Amino acid sequence: MSISRRAFVRAGLGAGSALTAIALGSLGQAKSGLAQGTSGGVLNLYSARHYDTDDALYSSFSERTGVQINLVEADADQLIERIKSEGTNSPADIFMTVDAGRLWRAQQEGLLQPVSSRTLEQAIPANLREPQGHWFGLSKRARVIVYNKERVNPAELSTYENLADPKWRGRILVRSSTHVYNQSLTGAILAAAGAEATEAWARGLVANFARPPEGNDTAQIQAVAAGVGDLAIVNTYYMARLAKSQNPEEQAVAERVALFFPNQRDRGTHVNISGAGVLRNARNKEAAVAFLEHLVSTQAQEIFAIGNNEYPVVPGAPIDSTIRGFGQFREDSVNAAVFGRNNAEALRIMDRAGWR
Helix, strand or coil: CCCEEEEECCCCCCCCCHHHHHHHCCHHHCCCCCCCCCCCCEEEEEECCCCHHHHHHHHHHHHHHCCEEEEEECCHHHHHHHHHHHHHHCCCCEEEECCHHHHHHHHHCCCECCCCCHHHHHHCCHHHECCCCCCEEEEEEEEEEEEECCCCCHHHCCCCHHHHCHHHCCCEECCCCCCHHHHHHHHHHHHHHCHHHHHHHHHHHHHCECCCCCCCHHHHHHHHHHCCCCEEEEEHHHHHHHHHCCCHHHHHHHHHEEEECCCCCCCCECEEEEEEEEECCCCCHHHHHHHHHHCCCHHHHHHHHHHHCCEECCCCCCCCHHHHHCCCCCECCCCCHHHHHCHHHHHHHHHHHCCC
């Protein structure tokens, strides 16, 4: 994927944007070292979040502080390699991505610096941020089971581990093991069950695949609706996108399937984060910390929720109505740093199990 740069300035995104209206509606709620209305300054953001709705997040911060955001977008691994190659000359202040595993990798590469912020520590639950402050979760997504309502009785569903049961032979769909979402899920199961049980689970899951993994999470949901398989493992926001789509075909897909939160009687459903950290060589650290603090404000958390159908990390923050309609659920409380710490072993287990 090519790297692109865009700049967001005080002019914002245009009066016609509903999300911008939300973003600019209550700008005084975030706490930071930069006073509201301060003019000048820049923040260089390297982001693997490819959502146009995030523009409102950047616009609202610039509107509030006068700091211009220079945005570089690319795949997370590509950005990490770019930061490494730039070394001490890197202009990047913030690294943002959509999985704790990649944040962990950036930390292990020595690219991130610890940040001490009472605002962040009070707003974000401890399990959704790195213990020493190297990175912080800013939004959440649950990895759930989506099933064909005509072919699966939800009473049959229970846990991720149960998906290895032979009763699901030829019925399960999931994307490739090369995707970090599945690596983090396997890392979470590894933390809960240990290596031997996790490998047995992975082998059983692979034996139950309806087809070799292909496509993204949306493709898995569409295949479940079409009867290619009976259930799939996906992130919640993909389901919400289909349910809210103006495309009748996508609406029909959403109507044929339903969502189930696994492991509600034990540790809870696996939850991953989208998050960010301040880079070690950040030249604009004050603005970088202020930006992170802004992203846990009420208006920013609402933009995350409405703009990309994610769960806010701040307890009590607004939730999109479609996401709320999925119901409340118990979350796995394991610290998100575990996903990165377990990533290498999780990958070896998945490879040995034949999960490609």
